[in-house]
């Protein structure tokens with residue numbers, strides 16, 4: 283295993299005991315509250331189309347006992363319901379904005395046209411409804427949705443606007459993988475937050491927060507501080523989203539237990555990859571399977587090795603174990619294997635005192651930065667000369683990571699991704715292709731997924747032409 287690559291941020295996975303984390307305002311005992319599972323969004327069928335109704339709303343939530351925090355949510359007080367659809371589905375999503383401000387809703391990881399993508403041009407003024415139509419056509423994956431409002435994405439996400447968007451396909455459904463949502467197929471939205479003494483969210487305070495990104499001393503999993511989850515002694519799948527604005531995690535089990543990663547952002551991996559830890563940057567997803575069949579009655583902690591914090595307690599019920607094995611092969615990604623590359627493009631991530639950009643330009647709504655041809659493979663080179671790592675995200679595609687500094691990518695980067703962490707002084711090559719159009723009025727975006735960097739201009743726009 284290419285350990286070097288996992289240690290780039292200077293951590294080790296020789297696990298020292300992770301510290302517990304009693305929230306300062308919380309009188310609740312850490313790891314005593316049950317992990318909430320986001321509800322599955324309901325839909326109705328009309329003329330063969332699955333219609334979802336999402337309402338973006340203000341809410342209140344008690345992260346700390348007896349303290350109401352003002353929040354945003356989607357069909358919920360904080361975070362959103364999980365949309366779940368199947369490859370080939372025709373889908374309509376009505377997004378009603380009940381906030382007292384304008385917003386947008388972007389389907390992160392979905393391969394849909396620029397018109398349905400929900401980028402910064404697809405504004406939803408307050409009190410109105412935006413309608414996104416799409417036909418699902420992509421590999422099984424755990425995607426998500428969040429606002430993409432020009433200059434306001436970081437704050438609106440911080441308030442709670444984010445939810446999962448799970449896609450199934452025939453191949454993934456046939457595989458013997460844990461798939462009982464909320465039982466042995468458990469979504470985990472990992473975030474960090476900072477609070478004022480009165481319990482309200484403390485968002486961006488100044489230039490330091492813009493340059494470093496807004497992080498907080500409190501960790502949330504599915505919107506709860508220090509939760510626990512009970513599972514049976516069997517294989518359990520966790521669909522993990524790093525929904526944080528800026529924090530990068532090095533996820534691991536306390537005690538250094540092995541688990542398998544089975545999926546990255548945009549597809550299953552070709553085969554399961556055994557790991558003790560992995561990095562997850564903002565916007566990235568990973569599906570992992572932990573085998574608890576040898577451990578009835580035992581307790582585990584999922585934690586972050588970068589700052590030694592426990593995130594989730596996993597209690598294995600003392601029951602008769604169910605022993606199953608993972609399939610050896612998970613997915614074949616055919617089309618990328620025989621790609622004829624038509625073009626190369628270079629993207630340099632710029633970070634200087636008070637300046638964030640790409641290719642020496644800052645995001646401008648009325649400027650198209652790149653023109654791309656549909657169904658044409660291109661290699662994009664992302665070069666990060668800055669001192670900080672940046673997760674680079676591309677709309678409207680899943681891509682293959684081809685190389686890091688000319689070397690083989692990480693062992694868990696063998697599937698399709700839509701966000702790739704580019705470390706300081708590193709050049710990453712990705713192989714992209716776009717299967718939908720994006721017109722100049724509704725272009726796609728490429729950007730850093732540290733949301734404060736995106737809001738400050740580390741973003742560009744491109745169209746996809748026939």
Ligand SMILES: [Cu+2]
Pocket residue numbers: 671672673730731732735736740
């Ligand atoms: Cu960045």
